[in-house]
Amino acid sequence: xxxxxxxxxxxxxxxxAVLPALAVTLCTVLLPSLTPARAADVEVRVQDPAAxxxxxxxxxxxxxxxxxxxxxxxxxxxxxxxxxxxxNILVIQTGSAVDFPNSDQIRHQxxxxxxxxxxxxxxxxxxxxxxxxxxxxxxVTVGCNIHDNMIGYIYVTDSPFFGRTDAAGRVxxxxxxxxxxxxxxxxxxxxxxxxxxxxxxxTLAAGGARAQQLFKLTRxxxxxxxxxxxMGSMRWAQD
Amino acid sequence: xxxxxxxxxxxxxxAPVWAQQGIDGFEAGIDLRAxxxxxxxxxxxxxxxxxxxxxxxxxxxxxxVWLDYNGSLHDVVHFVAxxxxxxxxxxxxxxxxxxxxxxxPYPLGVWRSRLKVGAFYAPISFENWLVGxxxxxxxxxxxxxxxxxxxxxxxxxxxxxxxxxxQRGHAWQLGVTAxxxxxxxxxxxxxxxxxxxxxxRQTTLFGRIGTPGxxxxxxxxxxxxxxxxxxxxYVGANAKHRGDLELRVLHYDNLTDPSRYSPAxxxxxxxxxxxxxxxxxxPTPRWTVISQWLGxxxxxxxxxxxxxFNSAYLLASWQRGADRxxxxxxxxQMHSYSGPYANRNRGHAWTFAYQRELxxxxxxxxxxxxxxxxLASRRFVGEPxxxxxxxxxxxxxxxx
Numbered sequence: 001x002x003x004x005x006x007x008x009x010x011x012x013x014x015x016x017a018v019l020p021a022l023a024v025t026l027c028t029v030l031l032p033s034l035t036p037a038r039a040a041d042v043e044v045r046v047q048d049p050a051a052x053x054x055x056x057x058x059x060x061x062x063x064x065x066x067x068x069x070x071x072x073x074x075x076x077x078x079x080x081x082x083x084x085x086x087x088n089i090l091v092i093q094t095g096s097a098v099d100f101p102n103s104d105q106i107r108h109q110x111x112x113x114x115x116x117x118x119x120x121x122x123x124x125x126x127x128x129x130x131x132x133x134x135x136x137x138x139x140v141t142v143g144c145n146i147h148d149n150m151i152g153y154i155y156v157t158d159s160p161f162f163g164r165t166d167a168a169g170r171v172x173x174x175x176x177x178x179x180x181x182x183x184x185x186x187x188x189x190x191x192x193x194x195x196x197x198x199x200x201x202x203t204l205a206a207g208g209a210r211a212q213q214l215f216k217l218t219r220x221x222x223x224x225x226x227x228x229x230x231m232g233s234m235r236w237a238q239d
Numbered sequence: 240x241x242x243x244x245x246x247x248x249x250x251x252x253x254a255p256v257w258a259q260q261g262i263d264g265f266e267a268g269i270d271l272r273a274x275x276x277x278x279x280x281x282x283x284x285x286x287x288x289x290x291x292x293x294x295x296x297x298x299x300x301x302x303x304v305w306l307d308y309n310g311s312l313h314d315v316v317h318f319v320a321x322x323x324x325x326x327x328x329x330x331x332x333x334x335x336x337x338x339x340x341x342x343x344p345y346p347l348g349v350w351r352s353r354l355k356v357g358a359f360y361a362p363i364s365f366e367n368w369l370v371g372x373x374x375x376x377x378x379x380x381x382x383x384x385x386x387x388x389x390x391x392x393x394x395x396x397x398x399x400x401x402x403x404x405x406q407r408g409h410a411w412q413l414g415v416t417a418x419x420x421x422x423x424x425x426x427x428x429x430x431x432x433x434x435x436x437x438x439x440r441q442t443t444l445f446g447r448i449g450t451p452g453x454x455x456x457x458x459x460x461x462x463x464x465x466x467x468x469x470x471x472x473y474v475g476a477n478a479k480h481r482g483d484l485e486l487r488v489l490h491y492d493n494l495t496d497p498s499r500y501s502p503a504x505x506x507x508x509x510x511x512x513x514x515x516x517x518x519x520x521x522p523t524p525r526w527t528v529i530s531q532w533l534g535x536x537x538x539x540x541x542x543x544x545x546x547x548f549n550s551a552y553l554l555a556s557w558q559r560g561a562d563r564x565x566x567x568x569x570x571x572q573m574h575s576y577s578g579p580y581a582n583r584n585r586g587h588a589w590t591f592a593y594q595r596e597l598x599x600x601x602x603x604x605x606x607x608x609x610x611x612x613x614l615a616s617r618r619f620v621g622e623p624x625x626x627x628x629x630x631x632x633x634x635x636x637x638x639x
Contacts, residue, residue, distance in 0.1 A: 123314055141408070146317075222410075
């Protein structure tokens with residue numbers, strides 16, 4: 001009986017001794033499967049044929065495995081100033097909304113017949129409508145039915161990892177988990193041999209190091225000539 | 240009378256729309272000028288000078304007051320009415336230059352139809368795209384667009400079909416235009432009598448051109464009768480590339496019977512046929528380059544006097560912020576090729592303009608226009624056929 005008790009005590013004592021080691025082992029084995037690997041940043045630079053940075057390029061890192069991360073859903077704004085959509089390019093995550101105020105002194109009539117989102121906003125000035133929900137991925141082209149030169153683009157993506165290149169042609173996408181991605185570059189003025197879109201594969205290993213990717217365009221962007229200047233009080237007739 | 244009825248009907252239709260939709264579409268403005276002009280007496284005052292002002296009409300003056308309306312009904316029918324009161328007088332103190340309704344539905348896919356009915360300008364000018372058919376570039380329009388403003392008005396209907404390729408990611412938007420119209424039988428009179436001119440006085444729908452009973456252009460009334468057959472037509476096409484380039488062509492034939500004569504207007508019916516082509520190019524956001532060409536002929540009885548005419552211009556405009564500088568060169572010619580009333584006109588003009596927007600309601604413009612021309616018919620009013628005319632204008636424009 002005493003032997004049996006001492007044996008139980010010895011087992012407890014040895015269990016206590018291995019517990020910390022077991023805990024470390026469990027953490028090492030189980031944690032990678034329970035939480036994402038340490039997130040990485042991806043820096044994308046886009047250069048024209050003269051090695052100058054290209055601003056305004058839409059850059060999207062889309063995980064090859066579908067993601068349920070909706071952390072980038074938001075309400076964006078596309079204003080109308082001097083007969084232009086401002087900004088004229090937006091990139092948003094599926095489920096986001098876009099507000100379309102009209103800051104011009106003339107009325108606009110915003111519409112889209114793109115497959116990803118069809119909508120119409122009847123003639124208006126100021127801020128008359130609630131934000132429009134974009135719940136399907138795809139490229140949405142918006143226009144004004146009164147002023148045909150007004151063209152805006154809304155790139156709707158399922159990925160939460162996106163941005164646009166800055167004045168130096170650079171954008172950093174933050175917090176991407178390890179895994180395989182497709183990098184997509186898009187701009188309406190891009191006219192590469194493959195069209196307005198470039199793709200590249202990207203694999204991020206666990207460890208959180210910053211990945212870098214350089215894209216060199218073979219042709220400069222077509223200039224955006226929609227700007228009609230800023231003589232704000234001039235009243236345009238319709239197109 | 241028909242034109243009067245159409246305009247009246249449009250105003251009656253538009254009136255309840257004003258009440259429903261509010262009057263946010265009204266704009267009013269006033270145009271004050273200081274003018275220093277040299278050359279012959281203006282055709283507007285009984286002479287055959289080709290500019291709006293002459294030495295007898297130099298100095299500070301009220302130029303005009305304008306009133307523009309733009310309204311809509313059920314979102315897809317739009318109404319436009321532009322009225323002006325010229326300080327140098329007309330038949331009525333306030334008169335319309337345009338009044339029309341446009342059905343402009345949302346696009347069906349990549350296609351969109353438009354239908355205009357009323358009195359409006361044919362799609363010829365690349366200069367006059369501001370409300371009221373005014374120009375943002377110069378005070379005086381090109382020779383081509385001056386003539387369009389003087390003698391051409393579509394009083395009828397116009398149908399446009401647009402292919403909105405840019406909405407599908409293409410670089411181009413394409414369109415075709417077709418129109419049937421009446422009440423334009425006298426179009427061509429001014430070109431044959433006076434030749435080409437440069438100014439910004441749009442003829443009103445019920446108004447007149449020139450001083451009644453004086454000189455060659457003796458207060459001609461332009462839009463009062465549909466006495467010469469017809470209806471006339473025009474067909475055209477246009478292409479727009481990415482917002483940096485727009486091209487248009489148009490063929491116009493008023494299908495007038497030149498043997499007709501209107502005692503009420505004291506004018507013959509002029510069979511006028513012409514082609515027009517033009518383009519606007521914006522190589523950078525600050526620069527705009529515009530060029531237009533128009534050429535054709537016009538004939539009227541008795542004895543079927545016929546005149547061939549053509550003109551072209553090149554305009555370059557630079558804008559930064561509220562400042563705009565514009566230079567334009569116009570070349571033009573007209574000559575008779577049959578009938579007993581020989582006339583010949585040839586010349587060119589340089590126009591330099593600076594405009595500044597002081598604020599959203601006030602702008603100033605300074606313009607120097609030099610026109611060198613020969614016109615055979617000037618001998619009938621005792622003036623030399625060859626003439627160099629200068630016109631320096633300072634304009635102050637205020638708008639609500």
